[in-house]
Amino acid sequence: MHVNNNEFELIELAFRQHVPHISANTSVTNGDDASVHRIPEGFEWVTSVDVSLAGVHWPDDFPLALAADRAVCAALSDLAAMGATATNVWVAAMATDASALNALGQGVADACNRHGVELSGGDTVKSSNNGLSVTVAGLIPNGDAMRRNQARVGESLWVVGLLGMSALSLEQWQLGQREAEQIRYFARIEPLLSQGVMLRQLGVRSCIDISDGLLQDAHHLAKASGCGLQISLESLPFWQSLSTALGHEKATKVLLSGGEDYALLFSAPTDLPGLEPLQAVKIGTVIEGAGIHVTFAEQTINIPTQGFDHFA
């Protein structure tokens, strides 16, 4: 880590003191050149990195502490998709000034403490823009990780969690709405960590988290698994009420392409025992071929691929 005296104390002040939890697997944490972790026998170590920037992943006028909380939770969602138990977080914080750094630190601490994960290290740099790169890690029994490439023809396609709500919530923010109830789905991401573990324990082999919108992430699952996916629009969570409230076209758009809900998309046999407590919603079928086929009233509908391309 690149720190000097003052910066070192700033990191302590902004980040470390707020996250008391130490993971059982940690030998050396925060404050050395690196952290050291002992992996229990029979387990593998699962890691992912996610970067989030002001103006890209959240509006410039969005509170930084909430933004940092979101950034950590978005990264943890990748562990949920693998079925891992989350244990450790490292944060590289880019901040315009010390006050921004403190706000980022508060949000990181809130997310870490809520999910019982350790803040194991990081780095800080003064930047023209605020942002965070979040590294997360966790444990999974040997060979049990849920993958993108294990969907099999004939399985059903399921969703746990909501779709489109974050996009609608963000729209409310952009319209000037500041009441917590109106913006809560954008302000607070809930990574479905316990649901991911339960799915893995039920024997689910193929899962992905929906960060870029259902169509995009379904496409990743289909491509990696070498199959196609059929999705029934009217089977999506809250289709009827959203369609009534927003109209058919907008409901279709937010459900299929609204990102950042961090629901879990997975495939499994239709009769898989034990799914009930998860409130999983069956939205379609894994089929031969390739691509995503969306149907409404059993007719295929034409949906232009939509999603967020940072470099388009």
Add this chain to the structure above:
Amino acid sequence: MHVNNNEFELIELAFRQHVPHISANTSVTNGDDASVHRIPEGFEWVTSVDVSLAGVHWPDDFPLALAADRAVCAALSDLAAMGATATNVWVAAMATDASALNALGQGVADACNRHGVELSGGDTVKSSNNGLSVTVAGLIPNGDAMRRNQARVGESLWVVGLLGMSALSLEQWQLGQREAEQIRYFARIEPLLSQGVMLRQLGVRSCIDISDGLLQDAHHLAKASGCGLQISLESLPFWQSLSTALGHEKATKVLLSGGEDYALLFSAPTDLPGLEPLQAVKIGTVIEGAGIHVTFAEQTINIPTQGFDHFA
């Protein structure tokens, strides 16, 4: 990871295809929600995160591929300081456009391939500034990590590697010098990974890499270990020739406060067998008390603390 079709292909194009190496400990790599790693019995997993931004960690007109190479190597240096064997790298790339992303990808690949580490995943985002957050990981035998807090009074203080050369090299760049020989110490960081492993195997318990300048990092070592450090100016590597070439004042400044050389600073008994092949230079002694005491001709000299504080 937040990727869509085009972005996914861009990552493949910019990063993955250039790093063929897969670590022996990897079960799932790049392309899923997270990577999965099996830790051999008797080993611990060592991780660190470093962020590097254009205009802060390298001049805005410095070639991006070289900058990305440096960023990866700077992060790997933290593993060297622990005595770990480097195995895996994850990169969160922030790029102003696709061409910048490609340059960053090339530099990341160069560094990974030179050091035989796997590129296990990452994320990309379009940004107003170019930069990278680099997460590195490696293996270390259980309980063997070299720490900052293990220096003991009476041990000698040693350096492996050069001091001040990166600062002088950067100065040449800023003066318009573009010949490889003049700027090589800034353009190419060599993390002292094999030296770190050798030090650990020799029984060295306390080590830190010098990223922010000798004084700053010596301060970290002293503070963590609860001791003081005495450093003899004239014992620093190439003191005599640098002093002759640059004058006493400037030589003092670059040797004590020039950062980014990524030498290793460690404490060990003066007669520790096996140090010779490492060309370690004895620069001082671990003493009772606190702080850094620099001497010249056996007289204590007063050195203002210098170092780079991102938030000063």
